[in-house]
Amino acid sequence: ETADRIASFELAPKQQHAVSVAKQSRSCSRSPIGRQSETGNANPNGTCSDRVDKQDAAYFDSYQCLEVHATMLADRVRTLAYRLALMRAYRLVYRRIGIDIGCGSGILTHFACEAGARVVYGLEAAAGMCSVAREFLRANGHLDSGKAVVIGCRAESLNELPCDGGRAEFLVSEWMGYCLLYENMLSSVLDARDRLLREIDDGFEVQMFPNRARLFIAGYTCGDQPDADNSSVLDEDMDLLGRLYGCNMTPIVDAIELQKRSRPSVALVEDTSHLITDSATLFCLNLASLTKSELASGQATSGTFQLDAIQCANLDAFCLWFDVEFPGSNTRLSTSPFSEPTHWQQTLVWLPRSVPVSIDSRLSGQVCLSPNRLNSRDLDIEVTLLPVGVKDGLVESLADVDAGEELKFTVTLDSCA
Missing domain, CATH: 3.40.50.150 (Vaccinia Virus protein VP39)
Structure with missing residues (x-):
């Protein structure tokens, strides 16, 4: 039968x-809300x-x-x-x-x-x-x-x-x-x-x-269209309210923009033209051999990336998504923005400031995911973005990149409980 x-x-x-x-959302009344902090927060004393x-x-x-x-x-x-x-x-x-x-x-x-x-x-x-x-x-x-x-x-x-x-x-x-x-x-x-x-x-x-899971990354720009948080629409609304109330709303708009960039967004990237680089695999997990210590430390859930720009734009965020594979078949479940939508959508990790890239730009860096120290249900996402390079100047590893200023920050997906 x-x-x-x-x-x-x-x-x-x-x-x-x-x-x-x-x-x-997978929550009845709220989506996860993130927070951003400087890398190197003090470790809480004890548990x-x-x-x-x-x-x-x-x-x-x-x-x-x-x-x-x-x-x-x-x-x-x-x-x-x-x-x-x-x-x-x-x-x-x-x-x-x-x-x-x-x-x-x-x-x-x-x-x-x-x-x-x-x-x-x-x-x-x-x-x-x-x-x-x-x-x-x-x-x-x-x-x-x-x-x-x-x-x-x-x-x-x-x-x-x-x-x-x-x-x-x-x-x-x-x-x-x-x-x-x-x-x-x-x-x-x-x-x-x-x-x-x-x-x-x-x-x-x-x-x-x-039995296997992979995490992917690509560069994202808001462009001239409203982004996932509808901040462009908010700008227009605030401008109208400013004229209605007879005041300058710019400081409020700036504060909202700063707050938006300090937390990741779970959103559906419906217009894939906002992805301004190719994609790269950050890491692959073999669930038959992965250990709890590797997961807790972030040892197995971190990876470097090199992304080639495919258009000239401002890099506003990194778009993250995943897929999983099953044994005994070629069945794969993908949450890619190029695939049919799922309730997981995609995760946008906003940069503290926009970074201009040209068609010949190459972005290099590292992303590390690990459980938050205060609440292991929350997820810390640590991002390191090295100075923008060019495609012809490809390097093999982070150690080969010339010293210089780098963008390094941590955001946290949390339940706001």
């Missing part, structure tokens, strides 16, 4: 993804366990909101990619024990059962969602048959699964946040991989869905 279902499975015809879905507990409680409580799950379910690019990946890789799933970290509504657990898993354990720390997931899986014939089990706990607090050997054979999770690593859910996934999956032996390899 499973083989017949897989053989007849076809991806629904591609439709224009609703922009309204892509523009929704407050009470603060960490409150932060985690607020994080899990935010996923009690059904609008969050409705947004993710409505993201057809995201949801169908997981279904297609599990169906195509059914030989890695069929009659095997699986675990779904952060199962939410239970949709990925359902897909794994649909692909023929023996049993799938869905772990969910948002208590209110456990009952929703159970009813969903019951309605689809998986709960009462014993093929799906929902466990209400954090992955870190579960020592073993209620099955022979206490370990699973594959792991599925939709852990990606804005700019790939926002919310730091990947840390929980890696912890579950190390403790709750079978060890590799006799040629058996634990399967992760997804």
Whole structure:
């Protein structure tokens, strides 16, 4: 029956993804708000366990909101990619024990059962969602048959699964946040991989869905059009208000512009002509071998870039996006501005000031992503932009660049909780 279902499975015809879905946040009432600081902020003295507990409680409580799950379910690019990946890789799933970290509504657990898993354990720390997931899986014939089990706990607090050997054979999770690593859910996934999956032996390899992730970068300009934060429209409104009130609104406009540049934006880049350079891969994560220490330190989540300008313009921001790949097939989920929109959209990291580039300019630098020291759910993005060079003067590494002034700053994606 499973083989017949897989053989007849076809991806629904591609439709224009609703922009309204892509523009929704994974938070019920607010999008992540960032802050910018000088590189080298003082490390806080020690860690407050009470603060960490409150932060985690607020994080899990935010996923009690059904609008969050409705947004993710409505993201057809995201949801169908997981279904297609599990169906195509059914030989890695069929009659095997699986675990779904952060199962939410239970949709990925359902897909794994649909692909023929023996049993799938869905772990969910948002208590209110456990009952929703159970009813969903019951309605689809998986709960009462014993093929799906929902466990209400954090992955870190579960020592073993209620099955022979206490370990699973594959792991599925939709852990990606804005700019790939926002919310730091990947840390929980890696912890579950190390403790709750079978060890590799006799040629058996634990399967992760997804198993690879990449982060990309390109240069962005506001140009003459309103940017992602509609600041050009705001300028016009303030000018009209200034004439109406008989005053000069320039200081307020300047302050708003300064504040905008001090925080990253999660926005949909609908007009790709605003991307004024080619793109580059910052880093690639192999989820089978990535360690929690590499993730926490930023060792594996940093990379250098060299971008060639394709038009003359002011460089106002860097545009970041990601993709993930799945094992056993060529299925890939992309959040590129050149692909169908997703609810992740893209992340714009604004420069403190605009940098003019010409058609022969080459931009070099480095980007490092790491959990924020005060709240590990927040994401620090440290950017280093070296003096603008020319394409003919290509250098092989940062060390080869002549000394000079460089632009270095850190922005933080946070929940403003």
